[in-house]
Amino acid sequence: MNINNQNLMDRFIEYVKIDTQSVENSSTYPSTEKQLVLSRLLEKQLRAIGSSNVHLTKHGYVFATLPSNLPKNFKIEVPPIGFIAHVDTSPDVSGAGVKPQIHKNYQGQKIVLPKDNSQIIEPASDPALRNCIGHDIITADGTTLLGADNKAGIAEIMTACEFFLENPEIFHGDIKIAFTVDEEVGQGTKYFDVKEFGATYAYTIDGETAGEIENETFCADTATLLVKGINIHPGYAKNKMINSVKIASDIIAKLPKNSLSPETTDKREGYIHANSMEGNVEKTMVKFLIRDFTIDGLKEKEKLLEDIKNQVLKNYKGASAEIRIDESYRNMRYILDDYPHVVDYAIEAIKRTGLQPHKNLIRGGTDGARLSFMGLPTPNIFTGGHNFHSKREWISLQNMEKATEAIIQLVQVWAEKGEKS
Numbered sequence: 001m002n003i004n005n006q007n008l009m010d011r012f013i014e015y016v017k018i019d020t021q022s023v024e025n026s027s028t029y030p031s032t033e034k035q036l037v038l039s040r041l042l043e044k045q046l047r048a049i050g051s052s053n054v055h056l057t058k059h060g061y062v063f064a065t066l067p068s069n070l071p072k073n074f075k076i077e078v079p080p081i082g083f084i085a086h087v088d089t090s091p092d093v094s095g096a097g098v099k100p101q102i103h104k105n106y107q108g109q110k111i112v113l114p115k116d117n118s119q120i121i122e123p124a125s126d127p128a129l130r131n132c133i134g135h136d137i138i139t140a141d142g143t144t145l146l147g148a149d150n151k152a153g154i155a156e157i158m159t160a161c162e163f164f165l166e167n168p169e170i171f172h173g174d175i176k177i178a179f180t181v182d183e184e185v186g187q188g189t190k191y192f193d194v195k196e197f198g199a200t201y202a203y204t205i206d207g208e209t210a211g212e213i214e215n216e217t218f219c220a221d222t223a224t225l226l227v228k229g230i231n232i233h234p235g236y237a238k239n240k241m242i243n244s245v246k247i248a249s250d251i252i253a254k255l256p257k258n259s260l261s262p263e264t265t266d267k268r269e270g271y272i273h274a275n276s277m278e279g280n281v282e283k284t285m286v287k288f289l290i291r292d293f294t295i296d297g298l299k300e301k302e303k304l305l306e307d308i309k310n311q312v313l314k315n316y317k318g319a320s321a322e323i324r325i326d327e328s329y330r331n332m333r334y335i336l337d338d339y340p341h342v343v344d345y346a347i348e349a350i351k352r353t354g355l356q357p358h359k360n361l362i363r364g365g366t367d368g369a370r371l372s373f374m375g376l377p378t379p380n381i382f383t384g385g386h387n388f389h390s391k392r393e394w395i396s397l398q399n400m401e402k403a404t405e406a407i408i409q410l411v412q413v414w415a416e417k418g419e420k421s
């Protein structure tokens with residue numbers, strides 16, 4: 001396939017050099033003004049390559065369209081398909097002054113990052129490198145993250161758009177593009193107008209290993225435990241004080257030690273994660289993150305927490321405690337299972353790139369999960385990047401080409417097979 005690799009690389013390098021870090025608990029949207037520097041650049045570049053309806057929404061999303069070039073009376077119904085990536089980088093690691101390093105024709109050696117030689121990327125800790133022999137590996141210099149999450153996705157989508165605009169003889173339906181803000185702080189879809197976007201189905205290009213498609217996320221709730229005790233001057237407290245800090249600690253101590261926590265689980269296992277605690281004798285609040293891949297599993301864990309609380313409370317006459325459950329997000333598979341062709345077509349497209357497709361779970365949430373429940377079924381496709389949110393982030397240029405090709409193939413699979421009735 002005739003993808004312009006040089007443009008793909010140049011775009012990626014240009015984007016990662018722009019600091020677009022988002023921040024938690026901002027009073028503005030997007031959370032940082034600097035994200036819009038990249039959004040405005042993308043708006044300009046989308047116009048320059050010839051996309052239609054390019055605009056920056058008032059919340060900082062860039063929307064664009066590549067109109068269908070299917071002949072009138074085309075025999076099958078091809079719905080508008082969206083591709084989505086986010087401009088921001090994680091608040092966890094600096095994204096200012098990123099200096100991309102290109103390690104050409106990688107041969108399996110240790111990569112020591114030049115500005116901090118304790119930052120080492122090697123096959124022992126990063127087995128995916130073993131599949132990248134002969135590739136060009138891009139890293140940061142050891143002082144910042146790279147920003148492949150998610151600027152690789154942006155560069156791949158832009159390069160796929162360029163491909164279709166330069167090859168008008170290749171048939172495709174409407175292609176819808178969105179570059180969002182504040183994904184890393186969980187706000188990426190806050191003002192996303194699914195109707196205005198105009199796609200029937202979409203794909204976030206925000207995954208990691210080449211060949212992967214992610215069609216499952218966690219189901220997530222937050223459980224807030226509020227314990228009320230009785231405070232009395234400690235000098236006069238005998239038989240009167242009831243210490244809510246101790247009650248809350250007792251409840252946490254009765255959770256299983258070797259299971260049901262983030263640090264003891266993987267794959268399909270869920271957890272009850274005591275994430276934060278604050279309080280005094282009178283009143284203590286603990287926030288638990290409850291996670292599972294099914295709603296039933298979530299409810300079981302919430303019941304266990306409730307049972308432990310009731311059991312502990314029996315030992316503290318006069319105290320009270322209650323647990324409030326707030327829904328965060330749900331496994332997108334509950335939606336995607338109703339539209340199996342959305343994932344099947346992506347698998348077919350990945351096969352056509354020569355990679356082995358692989359379905360994966362996300363032990364977290366994605367913008368795609370939220371969009372799926374907002375009426376836009378949106379699984380997640382690989383970018384080729386690794387070690388996101390880390391100074392050891394890296395990506396292979398050749399796997400970025402594969403991701404670009406997967407987007408191009410996917411658009412063609414949709415044009416061949418169309419909507420399932």
Ligand SMILES: [Zn+2]
Nearest residue numbers: 149150183206
């Ligand atoms: Zn991301």
